[in-house]
Amino acid sequence: MSKSIPAGPDRRSLLQAAIAVPAVGATAAVLGTQSAQAAPIAPGAAASSGRGRYDEDSPRFALAVLPDTQYLFDADSADPEPLRETFDYLVSEREEANIAFMTHLGDVTEHGTEEEITLAAHTFRTIHGKVPYSVLAGNHDIDGSKDDQRGDSAYLKAFGPDRFTGMPTFGGASPGGYNSYHVIKAAGRQWLVFAIDWRASDKALAWAQGVLDAHPTLPAILTTHDIAWAEENGEAHLSDHGQRLWDRLIRGNDQFFLALGGHYWPSGRTVLTNDAGHDVHVHITNYQDRYYGGAGMIRLYAFDTARDVVDIETFAPWFLRRDPGKRTPLEAETLELTGPVDRFSLDIDFAERFKGFDGLVPPKPRPAGRVMPRGTVAYWRFDQDGLAGPGAPGTPVGKGVVARDLSGHGNDLRVQLLHDSAADVLTRSAEHHADQPAHASLRFDGGKGPDRGAVLATSAKAPLNSATFRSGFTIETFIKLPDPFEGDHAWMGILSWEGRNGDAGKTTGWSTDEPTCSLNVTPERFLQFVLYPHVQDADPTSWSHALPVGRWTHIAIVNDGRRTLMYVDGSKIARNPSQRATGIATLGKPFAIGGTQFAEKFGQGFYGWIGDTRIIDRALKPKDFLLPVA
Template identity: 65%
Template sequence: MPDSRQLARRSLLRAAAVTPAVAASSALWPGFSAPAAQAAEASGPVDPRDPRFTLAVMPDTQYLFDEGGSDPGPVREALMHLMRRRREDNIVFLAHLGDVTEHGTEAEMRAADEVFRSIDGRLPYSMLAGNHDVPGNSDDQRGATPYLRTFGPDRFRRMPTYGGSSPDGYHSFHVLTGGGRQWLLLALDWRASERGIAWAQGVLDSHPTLPTILTTHEVVAADDAGQASLSGYGDLLWNRLIRGNDQIFLALNGHYWPCGRTTLTNDAGHPVHLHITNYQDRYYGGAGMVRYYRFDLARGVIDVETFSPWLRGLPADRREPLQAEHAELSGDVERFTVEIDFEQRFAAFAPPVVPPPRPPSAVLVPGTVAYWRFDAAGSTPGPDGSPVAPGTVARDLTGHGNDLRAELLHQSAPEVLTWSAEHHRAQPAHASLRFDGGKGPDRGAVLRTGPGAPINGMAFLEGYTIETFIKLPEPFTGDHAFMGILSWEGRAGDAGKTSGWSPEEPTCSLNLSGERFLQFVVYPKHTDADPTSWSHALPTGRWTHVAVVNDGRRTIVYVDGSPIARNASEESRGIATLGKPFVIGATQFALSYGHGFYGWVGDTRVVARALRPEQFLRA
């Protein structure tokens, strides 16, 4: 550095070498090596498939490795914290931002070497030289230095993430695995020569599908308000390397203070986030401050937090005022969230790899009662967006005879039910049906089984799994409160059920409330009750997988493979079916359909036993 409303059922019911990509927990991309990731998961402390993982960042530690007055204790404690928390926080890597030491002397490098050896072979990390580690007026062609002898290529060769170094030894790159995909991290020297920039470009060219995090000692500087802008050297890096390589989406540096951040637009029209983090001007030379970059691919964010493990480890009642002030930092440039649609941001150089359709035989697990899909395997689809003619049949691919037939409701126009090429990424069939149901005037369409279909009267006493894929439109316009997704026709009263909200409702249905909460209500075969489960609000504009699983005792509803909180606690065995049709696209009340479903419905399967999440159609 230079010097709403509460829900109740009765009130709501009416109201490096790139390898082929494979399935991951959140999405599919090129550059994910399944065997390597699986091996790491089996033997290491991190989960490479978890869509939530952490990149730890450590800025300038120079005042703690200063032979004029050194105390490496805070850095040592920070590294031990990362080791203790590695599994829990899913820490896949640590990146140092340069100025490891104050003067770059042999003695200071020996002290740093001793501290960082504590994580060698236990946590992969990168180092880069700052202007205090090497002669500040030199670039990467400076030749041998104590820094290079300590933190040069030889140190990193055995790290599983290490990809290589530049011929001069001052630049390196690593390939990280997190969130079910690979990421490139470039660790660049304090000053890159023309040769250094050419080397970095060569690394990017050799890994064209990997999103890239660039770390170096200087790119941006910030004003007192935390607004960052390119420095003179940062402008050179931006124009010569960053802006023309769409892969680089995040650039991190130390060197200056105060901390800050900015977002610039690259030549492809995409955002690049540039952050400066450095605390050497703060109490105790930064007190071994660490910054967490918590990637969450499921939420599409990077959550950033900054803290000193050394100070946070002191008992709160024993911290002096300065120690308490710096244990955790919470300003706008210390604790914040970066929103990134990872799939969209990386699509130009790493488009998601969508698995091919799976044949029906691949998903007809033992006990399958019915399986419907809306591609050529299960029907005769028309062009994308074309109406589904009344009477069109969606075959039950189990061969059990539970075929569905399309019908329009209430004199609805043919456009209320259309063929669609849209589908969930993990859906076996690459097709769906688009329903345009709604209220006032009531409109919609349904697919119903015939009067003799076996599923109409099945009791499912040993359990069941009902699953489907749905997508709600964005924007979600109109009143669609309690539209049905799927159900059995009939009146609960006709099944002898009197304890429910109304004898006019069907004995089993999956619906969506006005708040977009899933509602699954069932009248069990064995008792007069109506156990009802409620989900959270479902997203719009995004495919969702829903599974209802009953083990003969209790029902659990899963959304995207995760159990919801408000599953019914009552015992529930079987379904009090009445021999009436099973329906996709609406729910009856008093033997009449009001309005139909509004959105897309994909593959739907019913199995006469409880399946585990890894057996779902989305697996």
């Protein structure tokens, strides 16, 4: 899988003529000061929290990746200003982007001289103590003919273990000091980040394996200088050294899911399969061939563990912060890279990818009594406690089967098959949201043409039928849409009260045949919650963003007696109405899960999964939802 790179011109000479006149005066001034010496930064100097607050529990965080900066530290042509701007950007944007860590991919300098290293070490003070980071040696920073047993160097004095000792993420370094690892806290868990030397020795690989063995449950990211090269179309292949890392370290350790390198251009990417049969994403990131030596361009890997995706973007903060009207054509051209190897997304089911080693114990089902706070009017779950009768996952739930109201208020639900639907239109399922109290759900196979489906509805005398909730309410449910999402399911209902709003005296809505309260899915897979209040003659409606398919979603509708807000996965949506809404104009008719009536008739039923559903007669705060929200 490896391929040698043909010999070519000395890489040190490729961009010399393209670099603008450097800030020689500024460089000389820095080199002449005592503060710029490459002495280790004192232990504890990295403890400052910086200007941006970082949230280690948020499901969203970013990893900043900084490749070869060598042309910015090139003898008397040096100009550290672009890198200072990059570091200042990361510090100032840390809270907004939730930046957990930055990693440099090597070739910090062009020649590895004491003067270049000293200037680079001084420039890194811009970020030091504000955003944790790692640095590794590229072939231009040290004697590239030797492996990491090379001994002392100017690079090691400036960027060796002493520099990182006070950094809270720093885990340790290899005996020679050229390899290190950090443990970052992000998305409520820990992650390993390795910074591996340009040429890792056998001793270094053994050390890295020891680190993995000591942290067997942590997902790992490997960063190094030389791991892969790419064709002009961006298709990447392991280099000779990359093949060695793959064979000796990466492929046999399932913890590695991402490996990043620089050194070569153009940038590229590939996906390899490890010995466990899982994907390992291998990326080349290097922009030194671009204008101004890449101008301190960075990549942000934005992890979203809620959506199971990593969004990658590449840009130059130095140019980004300039007045758009004053950017030169080359600055504008290099501001942001949007090609398929520089701006893209990775779909990673983190729980599935890491389950072979992560050691995380899935949450146990929570007893019903623990999730029925004061004011609980009704609570349904579709496990053995809530759904009558035995049955394995996949078993049809027949007509008349009862889902008990575990609140004890008598709002039991009973299965109704719509139209001529077969019994298998509603089946038991073990699928559930990871944080759902019950580890079970119902799979609905409703649809149009001809209409089919099933609903679970309260009896004619259930107290919920006439509850008006004038002091407020919270309605919660968990749903999942199938992937692929096949067929026409526009305006299918999730839950509703039966009856016509016109019979409640409402005249201002879209149609008097609509029910007085319903939660539906639009053709674009937006959520629609439409309410006809008990007091006002109005139909204030909430609209969400498009729901994902193949993933569980928690929905909460909260009314405080004055206004209604919708929350999706614990986050308040944008399109909530400002109209007043007091209570629900119920008509004494049944409440249903799995469909919405129009003109007092059910058409299609819901298509997908529905899990635990709860109704409370007051407004809850997000921290009290069925989905734990920090």
